[in-house]
Amino acid sequence: MAETGVVTAERRAAPGPALARLARLTFVRLGVLPLLLLILVIGFGIAEPRFLSGQNIFNVARQSTYLTIVAMAQMLALLTGGFDLSVGVILAVTSVVSAYVMAAVVAGNASAVGLAITLGILAGLGAGTAMGVANGFGIAALNVSPFMMTLAMASIGFGLALSMTGGVPVYGMPSQFGATLGFGKLLGVPVPVYVTVVVILGMYVLLNWTRIGRYFYAIGGNIKASALSGISTRSYLFLAYVLCGFLASLGGVMLTARLETGEANIGAAMPLRSIAACVIGGVSLRGGTGRLGSVVLAAVFIEWFENGMNLVRIQSYLQMVVLGVLLIFAVVMDEVRHRYIAKLRED
Amino acid sequence: MPGSSGEHRAASTLVAEAPPLLRLRGLSKWFPGVQALDQVDFDLRPGEVHVLFGENGAGKSTLISIVAGALRPDAGEVLLHGAPVHFRSVSDARRRGISAVFQEFSLVPDMTVEENLFLGDELTTGPFLNKRALHRRAEATLTQLGFPLRPGMKVNRLSRAEQQMVEIAKALRSDLSILILDEPTAALTERETDRLFQLLRECKRRRVGIVYITHRMDEIHRIGDRVTVLRDGRRVATLDVGGASHETLVELMTGRTFEAFFPRIEHSPGAQLLAIEDLTVGRVVCDVSLTVCAGEIVGLAGLVGSGKSEVGRAVFGLEPIDGGTIRFLDRPVNRPGVRAMLDAGIVYLPPDRRTEGLVVQRSVRENMALCALTLSPFSGRLFLRRRSERGICTRLAARLKISPLRIERDVVFFSGGNQQKVMLAKGLTRNPRLFIMDEPTMGVDVGAKTEVYNFMKDLVEQAGAGILLISSDLPEILHLTSRTYVMYRGRMRAELKGAEITEQEVLSHFFESETAGG
Numbered sequence: 001m002a003e004t005g006v007v008t009a010e011r012r013a014a015p016g017p018a019l020a021r022l023a024r025l026t027f028v029r030l031g032v033l034p035l036l037l038l039i040l041v042i043g044f045g046i047a048e049p050r051f052l053s054g055q056n057i058f059n060v061a062r063q064s065t066y067l068t069i070v071a072m073a074q075m076l077a078l079l080t081g082g083f084d085l086s087v088g089v090i091l092a093v094t095s096v097v098s099a100y101v102m103a104a105v106v107a108g109n110a111s112a113v114g115l116a117i118t119l120g121i122l123a124g125l126g127a128g129t130a131m132g133v134a135n136g137f138g139i140a141a142l143n144v145s146p147f148m149m150t151l152a153m154a155s156i157g158f159g160l161a162l163s164m165t166g167g168v169p170v171y172g173m174p175s176q177f178g179a180t181l182g183f184g185k186l187l188g189v190p191v192p193v194y195v196t197v198v199v200i201l202g203m204y205v206l207l208n209w210t211r212i213g214r215y216f217y218a219i220g221g222n223i224k225a226s227a228l229s230g231i232s233t234r235s236y237l238f239l240a241y242v243l244c245g246f247l248a249s250l251g252g253v254m255l256t257a258r259l260e261t262g263e264a265n266i267g268a269a270m271p272l273r274s275i276a277a278c279v280i281g282g283v284s285l286r287g288g289t290g291r292l293g294s295v296v297l298a299a300v301f302i303e304w305f306e307n308g309m310n311l312v313r314i315q316s317y318l319q320m321v322v323l324g325v326l327l328i329f330a331v332v333m334d335e336v337r338h339r340y341i342a343k344l345r346e347d
Numbered sequence: 348m349p350g351s352s353g354e355h356r357a358a359s360t361l362v363a364e365a366p367p368l369l370r371l372r373g374l375s376k377w378f379p380g381v382q383a384l385d386q387v388d389f390d391l392r393p394g395e396v397h398v399l400f401g402e403n404g405a406g407k408s409t410l411i412s413i414v415a416g417a418l419r420p421d422a423g424e425v426l427l428h429g430a431p432v433h434f435r436s437v438s439d440a441r442r443r444g445i446s447a448v449f450q451e452f453s454l455v456p457d458m459t460v461e462e463n464l465f466l467g468d469e470l471t472t473g474p475f476l477n478k479r480a481l482h483r484r485a486e487a488t489l490t491q492l493g494f495p496l497r498p499g500m501k502v503n504r505l506s507r508a509e510q511q512m513v514e515i516a517k518a519l520r521s522d523l524s525i526l527i528l529d530e531p532t533a534a535l536t537e538r539e540t541d542r543l544f545q546l547l548r549e550c551k552r553r554r555v556g557i558v559y560i561t562h563r564m565d566e567i568h569r570i571g572d573r574v575t576v577l578r579d580g581r582r583v584a585t586l587d588v589g590g591a592s593h594e595t596l597v598e599l600m601t602g603r604t605f606e607a608f609f610p611r612i613e614h615s616p617g618a619q620l621l622a623i624e625d626l627t628v629g630r631v632v633c634d635v636s637l638t639v640c641a642g643e644i645v646g647l648a649g650l651v652g653s654g655k656s657e658v659g660r661a662v663f664g665l666e667p668i669d670g671g672t673i674r675f676l677d678r679p680v681n682r683p684g685v686r687a688m689l690d691a692g693i694v695y696l697p698p699d700r701r702t703e704g705l706v707v708q709r710s711v712r713e714n715m716a717l718c719a720l721t722l723s724p725f726s727g728r729l730f731l732r733r734r735s736e737r738g739i740c741t742r743l744a745a746r747l748k749i750s751p752l753r754i755e756r757d758v759v760f761f762s763g764g765n766q767q768k769v770m771l772a773k774g775l776t777r778n779p780r781l782f783i784m785d786e787p788t789m790g791v792d793v794g795a796k797t798e799v800y801n802f803m804k805d806l807v808e809q810a811g812a813g814i815l816l817i818s819s820d821l822p823e824i825l826h827l828t829s830r831t832y833v834m835y836r837g838r839m840r841a842e843l844k845g846a847e848i849t850e851q852e853v854l855s856h857f858f859e860s861e862t863a864g865g
Contacts, residue, residue, distance in 0.1 A: 205730075211731065214731065217706070217709060218709065222707070225706050227685060228695065228697060229718035230686040230718050232686070289709075
């Protein structure tokens with residue numbers, strides 16, 4: 001009790017020790033996101049009335065599905081104490097492969113639209129997941145650091161995607177692909193939102209109601225203690241990267257449907273944006289902690305933030321600067337959070 | 348009773364003697380959540396060895412850190428030669444003749460002995476290092492101390508004992524008036540300890556005052572002049588070593604009578620659980636054999652590095668086995684693996700709960716359940732049974748008196764003792780037949796220690812489990828075990844039973860002796 005008083009006295013003037021303590025506990029639990037959301041809503045809400053309109057929120061909901069899916073993929077890698085810098089090129093490879101396969105099938109038989117779409121999606125998911133398998137093998141079996149493995153995989157994947165396409169977008173997909181998965185609506189809600197909700201539910205069950213999820217957290221928190229608890233740490237590390245690859249690949253399929261072309265450079269900003277979403281959502285870069293809900297909210301936050309900057313006409317290059325600053329801010333706050341955790345010990 | 352008489356004696360001697368080299372008055376230090384020091388008085392006279400004695404967490408380390416300039420006190424004053432001083436840093440204290448050798452070495456592993464000796468105080472000619480002079484000075488220092496070290500050796504190539512010598516040489520090289528040693532003999536052999544003590548006597552003749560932290564009773568009497576006992580940040584007593592018996596010191600240290608501290612355990616050895624024969628692990632464990640039966644606590648004692656920890660780790664599949672056989676419940680275990688050993692009914696508690704035992708940023712519940720998630724009360728084929736999990740973990744937490752009793756709280760927010768209890772509870776989720784406990788009370792406060800001992804008593808008496816207790820804590824070995832093995836340098840030295848387990852007997856096997864063949 002005495003210690004709380006000392007700490008509070010050191011902090012900047014707060015309305016009251018109890019309130020300051022509550023704020024601190026919220027911060028320790030949820031990270032910096034609640035604060036950022038507050039600033040976002042108040043700031044842009046005042047600067048631009050359209051920002052909080054129903055139509056705009058609807059748009060943001062659709063736009064943010066892609067980042068949300070990839071952020072969840074990234075979250076799996078981060079939870080185990082690693083990260084995946086190749087999520088962007090997994091999107092790209094998926095996009096290019098699925099576009100090629102669809103175009104080829106349709107070119108052979110113009111009426112086989114359903115078959116073309118099915119084969120295209122499967123091929124894209126297969127290619128993307130294969131990259132996840134490669135990442136997982138390198139990291140879990142060969143002990144390559146996640147940083148090196150996924151950085152190298154990013155180069156490999158980008159090179160493959162570019163050499164397949166020659167840098168030119170791949171056209172010739174059946175239009176129904178984009179019409180349903182990209183622009184389709186069901187009961188007034190965009191199809192991508194349904195897909196994302198299904199993924200969120202699946203992730204929720206995986207992380208909270210299965211051994212797999214529990215083991216991901218445990219391995220990221222303390223890999224030695226996990227091994228001593230009889231967990232096959234290598235298998236689960238491998239699985240984390242495979243699932244990460246699969247989810248990123250799914251994001252790639254969805255984005256391809258939206259763009260209606262297969263492109264080699266669609267995911268360039270994804271590694272940064274997905275890591276930013278996770279860190280802002282309170283996923284620790286040291287592994288072991290992070291809540292799914294916060295990550296989803298943070299992905300929506302980033303998309304909404306960019307949307308707000310568009311509305312008030314902030315130049316897109318400058319937006320990159322802002323995102324970078326935001327990410328550093330979030331990482332610094334993560335450090336501060338860890339210091340608080342150390343302080344809160346034994347209180 | 349002993350406490351009060353100690354205080355009186357201390358008070359009378361304080362007045363009688365010459366002005367002290369160092370005096371601490373009303374020293375207090377707070378850390379978040381703990382008061383590490385509470386108005387501690389302490390004094391050090393020239394030419395004496397003043398032993399600091401107490402449990403882990405009693406405040407010894409904080410006290411010497413303040414004297415060495417590494418920490419600043421929140422209240423109270425430090426008087427050096429009668430004048431108040433405020434050290435800004437370790438080097439500031441060092442300039443005034445105070446040197447400390449901490450348990451964690453302050454050596455740079457990739458640098459040589461001589462580079463380390465003069466680190467931060469290099470000899471230079473203009474802007475350049477004078478390597479030749481440095482080498483000569485280092486050689487002279489080492490020869491003077493009689494340490495068989497080559498100045499050009501890299502520190503990471505040295506043994507722990509040799510690194511300790513470098514640390515001590517580093518502390519001794521300047522004009523020294525106060526030397527602080529934190530468990531300096533923990534890694535030393537008997538012969539090396541003898542040499543260290545000779546050195547300390549030399550220092551005493553040079554009127555150097557020595558603050559000496561140790562957990563070993565025999566050392567207090569061999570080298571100490573006075574002993575100050577700390578408990579929970581307070582000074583309990585300062586005694587002359589002559590008047591401080593083993594029992595008195597333990598009672599002062601723990602704050603309870605000797606009998607109350609260790610429970611009486613009724614051992615009733617039943618069926619044999621574990622039988623190890625001629626176990627060899629690399630060069631650390633050599634031809635070791637032992638047995639553990641149900642319903643008994645078997646001790647495995649020895650110095651740090653004697654190989655006792657590796658025996659436990661090897662049984663649990665954490666060290667590669669190079670020879671020998673392990674039988675559990677009369678079935679041979681050919682290639683032990685963690686999963687297989689857990690399933691067979693063995694639980695291993697590692698000595699360092701933070702690095703190997705717990706996932707501290709996850710909740711108590713998740714930690715407790717971690718090694719049992721494959722079992723039916725915790726998980727079905729696909730999904731976790733979280734309600735059942737919560738029920739089991741709540742019951743276990745209550746049984747082990749984890750406080751606060753909040754199983755959703757992250758482990759990191761609990762005290763060391765409670766964290767240790769979480770680790771014990773983790774083992775209980777599986778209902779094991781055999782516990783291998785490596786230093787189960789390390790870094791745990793007195794209250795929790797007793798609870799851990801009572802927990803062990805319950806396991807043995809009620810549940811009929813067997814415990815292999817691997818410990819460097821001699822009183823623990825002496826009072827809890829019915830049989831004790833002593834290891835020395837990777838080999839089994841002795842097996843002691845019942846009344847044979849005395850401090851003298853166990854210690855005699857800790858160190859080198861003429862009768863030992865190798």
